[in-house]
Amino acid sequence: MTTGTALRYQPERMGPTAMTVAAERFADRVATRRSVREFAPTPIPHGVIEAAIRAAASAPSGANVQPWRFVVITDPERKRRLREAAEAEEQVFYSRRAPQEWLKALEPLGTDWRKPFLEIAPAVIVVFEVHQGPTSPKPYYVKESVGIATGFLLAALHHAGLATLTHTPSPMRFLNEVCERPAEERANVVIPVGYPADGATVPHLERKPLDEVLVRL
Numbered sequence: 001m002t003t004g005t006a007l008r009y010q011p012e013r014m015g016p017t018a019m020t021v022a023a024e025r026f027a028d029r030v031a032t033r034r035s036v037r038e039f040a041p042t043p044i045p046h047g048v049i050e051a052a053i054r055a056a057a058s059a060p061s062g063a064n065v066q067p068w069r070f071v072v073i074t075d076p077e078r079k080r081r082l083r084e085a086a087e088a089e090e091q092v093f094y095s096r097r098a099p100q101e102w103l104k105a106l107e108p109l110g111t112d113w114r115k116p117f118l119e120i121a122p123a124v125i126v127v128f129e130v131h132q133g134p135t136s137p138k139p140y141y142v143k144e145s146v147g148i149a150t151g152f153l154l155a156a157l158h159h160a161g162l163a164t165l166t167h168t169p170s171p172m173r174f175l176n177e178v179c180e181r182p183a184e185e186r187a188n189v190v191i192p193v194g195y196p197a198d199g200a201t202v203p204h205l206e207r208k209p210l211d212e213v214l215v216r217l
């Protein structure tokens, strides 16, 4: 995976103006991404998912171990089982496990235990962390690595004009069975992918202004 040979790496340099324009364009583009909870059942080209996973799998990772697995579910029966199992966990989460403070924080998003998007979205990607196991080496910074790869994945799908949601049923162990993955793999996030349904809405939310998130020293 990593051989120890050094390869020359000299990507072409942009001038300062071109560079700033490129950065601003990219920021404008990614800032239009919104988490969508109402999907159209319209199928999406499989090539788009493959390319987006290729982008995700090019992310940096601890010691280049690439500790990720992306399970793509398009089969309706498998999606139905996924939804059923996720909703069973979420019912307990919303009615018992979640503290009041957490439920209050979720209120503006309007979420509840129902997860129809897991069945309606044409594809659902389940991202797994790959921990040490019989066929997988010890990874480092697994959550950070998988988080970065997931960021690439969301950006790639958005760039291709598709909507996504980062869904985190809790706990996630049931996903090993639904996705037929071994114990050393642990689900990190579930991502429905597709087009927003006709008339889909998203909550009105604002991003923090730059001066709140950027510290210059």
Ligand code: IYR
Binding pocket: 090, 093, 106, 109, 111, 112, 113, 167, 168, 169, 170
């Ligand atoms: N996993 C639950 C609850 C939930 C938690 C957070 I933090 C969110 O930003 C949204 C939802 C669910 O998916 O409904």
